[in-house]
Amino acid sequence: MSRETKKLGFGLMRLPRKGPFTDVEQVKKMVDLFLEAGFTYFDTAFVYLGSEAAIRKALVERYPRESYTLATKLNVMLASNEKAARKQFETSLERTGAGYFDYYLLHALMSNNYKKYDKFHLWDFGKEMKEKGLVKQFGFSFHAGPELLDQLLTEHPEVDFVQLQINYEDWENPSVTARANYETARKHGKQIVVMEPVKGGRLADPPAEVKKLFEGYAPQMSCASWAIRFAASLDGILTVLSGMSNVEQMEDNLSYMKEFKPLNEEEQELIRQAQRLLGKSSTIPCTACHYCTEGCPKQIPIPDIFAADNKQLGNGQMAEAAAAYEKAAADGRRASDCIGCRQCENACPQHIAVVNRLKQCADLFEG
C-alpha cells in the first residue's frame, strides 16, 4: 500500500437518514470530523442505497481527491450478464464522481455466488481496471469458510487485499469462521480490511451481562470501543470499517481510534469472558445488512423483526420487544406472512435460518 492507512475506516452502508433520504448534511459533518482526525478510508458499494451519491456530495465535491481513499464494490447478484456487471463500475464512477477507485472489490463472495464472478470474467475485469489506472488496489469481500477462501486466494494470487467479517463474537462462530478466515488470509500474505467489527451494531448494545462486564472495567468506554479495538489489535489489518450512522457514533469511534492503543493482555481476557457469555446467548446474529429484504416477495422487514426479538432474547425486555415488533411489522408484512420461499436465506451472509426464526417470532409476538 502506498501510504499508511489509519485503522478506522468509514463504512457507508448505514448512513443517517432524514425520512426516505440520506441526511447528507449530517454525513458532511461526519466526513469533516473523520478527515480532521487524520483518517482517510471510505467504503461504499454499488448496492448501498444512495450511498455512492451521498459520498459524492459529502466528500468528493468538497475535498481534494488525493486527501482520501475510496472503496466501492461490484455485486454480481444484481447483474444478469457480464455487460451489466461491468456497467456497475461505470455507474459507480458516475455516481461518486471520484475519477478512480483506490480500492475496488468483488462484493460478498459466498459459496452460492462465487462461480458467477468467474463466469462473468470479473477477476480479469479487476486486473483490466488496474492496468487502466482506474483501480489502485483490487480485492474481494467474503462471507464463507476458510476452504473457499483458500481456494480463491490460490486461484487469484493477484488480489491485493481481502475484506473479512471479523468481530470478537464471531471469532470462533462455526457459521462465520472469523479466526480461520483471518488465518487463511494471513497465510496468503494478504492485507485485511475488517467489516462488521461491531456486528451491525449488535456489539454496541450487547446482552446485559456483557455490558456489565465492560462497564465494570472501564465505565467511560463504549461497548463499541471494545469491538473495534479487538479487530484493530490483530496483525495485518489494513483498516477496520465502522458503519457509523450519526455524528455521536463518529465522535465515539474517533475518541479511541485517533490515538489507537491495541488491547493489552488484561483487556484481551475481558474479551474472552465476553465471548464465553455471548456463546451462551441465543440472540439472532443478524447484522441488519438488509441483503435479505430486497428480494422478499412479501417485503417482510426481517432485520427489524430480528432486532425486536433480540431485545427479549438478549436483555429480557419483553414489553420493549413487543412494541418494536408492532412498529416494524405492518399488516401484510408480519412474521407470519412469510411464505417460506427462502430467497432471504440464500442472500444472508450470516447464514441465519430466517424462516425458522420468523416462525418463532410469529409465535412469540402474534401467538
Ligand code: SF4
Ligand atoms: S422466506 Fe419468507 S421472509 Fe424469506 S424471502 Fe421468502 S417470504 Fe420473505
Ligand code: SF4
Ligand atoms: S437476516 Fe441476514 S441478510 Fe438479513 S439483514 Fe440479517 S444478516 Fe443481513
